[in-house]
Amino acid sequence: MSKIVSVHSFRGGTGKSNTTANLAALLAMSGARVGVVDTDIQSPGIHILFNLDESEMVHSLNDYLWGKCGIKDAAHDVTGHLGTQVKGQIFLIPSSIKAGEIARILREGYDVGLLNDGFRDIVTELGLDYLLIDTHPGLNEETLLSIAISDVLVVIMRPDQQDYQGTAVTVDVARKLDVPKMMMLVNKIPSAFDLEDVRARVEQTYKVKVVATLPHSDEMMTLASSGIFSLKYPDSSVTAGLKAVADEIMRG
Amino acid sequence: MNKEQFERALQEIKAGKEDIRPSDVVVFSEPLRSVLNRAVRIGRISLTDLCRDLELDREKAGEIAAVLISRHLFQVSAFSNEKETFYETRLSAMTRPLGRPPSDIFKKLDN
Numbered sequence: 632m633s634k635i636v637s638v639h640s641f642r643g644g645t646g647k648s649n650t651t652a653n654l655a656a657l658l659a660m661s662g663a664r665v666g667v668v669d670t671d672i673q674s675p676g677i678h679i680l681f682n683l684d685e686s687e688m689v690h691s692l693n694d695y696l697w698g699k700c701g702i703k704d705a706a707h708d709v710t711g712h713l714g715t716q717v718k719g720q721i722f723l724i725p726s727s728i729k730a731g732e733i734a735r736i737l738r739e740g741y742d743v744g745l746l747n748d749g750f751r752d753i754v755t756e757l758g759l760d761y762l763l764i765d766t767h768p769g770l771n772e773e774t775l776l777s778i779a780i781s782d783v784l785v786v787i788m789r790p791d792q793q794d795y796q797g798t799a800v801t802v803d804v805a806r807k808l809d810v811p812k813m814m815m816l817v818n819k820i821p822s823a824f825d826l827e828d829v830r831a832r833v834e835q836t837y838k839v840k841v842v843a844t845l846p847h848s849d850e851m852m853t854l855a856s857s858g859i860f861s862l863k864y865p866d867s868s869v870t871a872g873l874k875a876v877a878d879e880i881m882r883g
Numbered sequence: 884m885n886k887e888q889f890e891r892a893l894q895e896i897k898a899g900k901e902d903i904r905p906s907d908v909v910v911f912s913e914p915l916r917s918v919l920n921r922a923v924r925i926g927r928i929s930l931t932d933l934c935r936d937l938e939l940d941r942e943k944a945g946e947i948a949a950v951l952i953s954r955h956l957f958q959v960s961a962f963s964n965e966k967e968t969f970y971e972t973r974l975s976a977m978t979r980p981l982g983r984p985p986s987d988i989f990k991k992l993d994n
Binding site (some may be wrong): 776807 | 902905906908909910916917921922923924926973974975
C-alpha cells in the first residue's frame with residue numbers, strides 16, 4: 632500500500648529539501664517507486680539536488696495548478712540523474728523557478744484542493760510506493776493539507792532556540808490532524824553537543840520519537856546541494872541517521 | 884455524540900460559507916474533528932460509517948453531511964446506491980493572494 636510522507640519544519644534552513652531528497656534516494660535504493668513533490672512554491676530548490684536543469688523541466692507543479700497539464704505531465708524521472716545504480720525509481724514534480732511564475736502564484740493564489748487531487752492522482756498514475764512532500768516552512772493552508780492527508784510526518788528541527796517554539800506548534804497541529812505516524816529528526820547538531828542527550832531532551836519535550844540526531848557535517852556543506860549526500864557518502868554517520876528515518880518510514 | 888455535541892458540531896460547520904479549509908478542520912470539536920481527519924485521509928466515507936463514528940442516527944448524520952456538501956468538503960460519490968450513500972472528501976480553499984487580509988491561521992490555532 633502506498634504512503635504519503637510529508638517532510639516539514641517550522642523554520643527554513645533546517646535541511647528539509649536535503650533530507651527529502653536523501654530519503655527518496657534511500658527508499659528507491661530499496662527498490663521502491665518514489666515520487667517527490669516540491670510544494671515550496673515560493674522558494675523551490677529540491678530540483679538542484681536531483682540535478683534537474685531548468686531546460687529539462689517540461690512542466691512544473693505550477694502548470695498543473697493552473698490547469699495547463701495533468702500532474703503526471705509534471706513528473707520527471709530523475710533516477711538516471713543520481714549517478715549511481717538505484718533499484719527503484721524516483722519521479723520529481725518540481726515547482727517552477729521562473730520569477731514570473733513564482734510571482735503569479737503569490738499574486739493570484741491557487742486552490743489547495745488541487746494539491747489534494749494531484750497527490751492522490753500521482754500515486755495511482757505512477758504506481759508509487761511512497762510520495763514525499765517537501766513542504767513550505769511554517770504553517771499555511773498548503774502545509775496543513777499536506778499533513779492532513781499524510782500517513783507519515785517527518786518533523787525536522789535544529790537545536791536552536793528559534794526552532795523550539797515553532798516545532799511545538801507544528802507537533803500540536805499534527806496531533807490535531809491525527810497523523811497516523813509522526814517522527815522527528817534533529818539536524819545540524821554542533822559537535823559540542825552530545826547526540827544522545829539531544830535526542831532524550833527533544834523526545835521528552837515533544838513526546839515524539841526522534842529517529843535521528845544528525846551532526847553538523849562539513850562534507851554536507853562542501854557538497855553544497857550538488858548531489859545526494861547518502862549516495863556520495865554511504866558510510867557517513869549522517870547517512871546512517873537518514874537510513875534510520877527511511878527504515879522507520881518503511882516499517883509501516 | 885450527545886445533543887450538545889451535535890448542535891455544536893452543526894454550528895461549527897455552518898460558521899462559514901466558503902469551502903472548508905484544512906485550518907477549519909483543526910479547530911473543530913471532537914468527535915467531529917477526528918472523524919473528518921480520518922475521512923479526509925482515506926478520501927471517502929459512507930453514511931453508515933459517519934453514523935457509527937459520530938454515534939448519530941442516519942437523519943442527524945445526514946444533516947451533518949448535507950452541510951459538509953454545501954461547503955464542498957463532501958461530495959456524493961457516483962458509487963452511491965439505494966442502500967448506501969458514499970461521500971468523497973476533498974479539502975479545498977484558495978491560498979490567499981497578496982493584497983487580501985493576512986491569514987487567520989494563527990488566531991484560529993491560538994483559540
